[in-house]
Amino acid sequence: MCKANRKLEAFRYILTKFVGRQKELTPASSDVEIFSSFSNKRLMKLLYLLCLESVPFDDSDEKGLFEIFDNMIAYPNGPVEQDVYDGLELIPGVKYENGKLVNLSVEYSGSIEPRYREMVNDAFKKLVQHIDEKIFLETERLINIVHNLYLWPKTYVSSSESKSIDVANKSELIKEKQIYDQIVSQIA
Helix, strand or coil: CCHHHHHHHHHHHHHHHHHHHHHHHCCCCCHHHHHHCCEHHHHHHHHHHHHHHCCCCCCCCCCHHHHCCCCEEEECCEEEEHHHHHHHHHCCCEEEECCEEEEECCCCCCCCCHHHHHHHHHHHHHHHHHCCHHHHHCHHHHHHHHHCCCHHHHHHHHCCCCCECCCCCHHHHHHHHHHHHHHHHHHC
């Protein structure tokens, strides 16, 4: 499977986790309400934080989910995984229109590599533990978190050309994760 397809398949799996969490938090909401709450901005911030949760604090070169979601760009509202953002309408079993999720087919049975499935599952458990429901549900709170991290401001403010966030540098990711842990511990 090519990297672009692998990335979209992994994101589709992540999307099922996000939608499942939203259903837990807002059980009285209809599917239409739940799906439409996932705007581009919200999805990209949640994806970034999920990837951050997957970065191990060790001496290995492993970068967690940033190994697959490796094209993070600093946009005004925070990091965006450009390949996923550009491919939202191409994800099998997902209907995406006008910047919002419209439908997520439960019948679709795509394949995500077991290693990435495990990484997503582990990172998702950590994400649910670290951010409360208000943060998960509110785009502006998510934007506020990523704006107060290390890599987005460093990249967005200081770079006049490339806005590519260096997610290949493990030491930079560790700094980012340390600041993230401080922020979410202060919020809790």
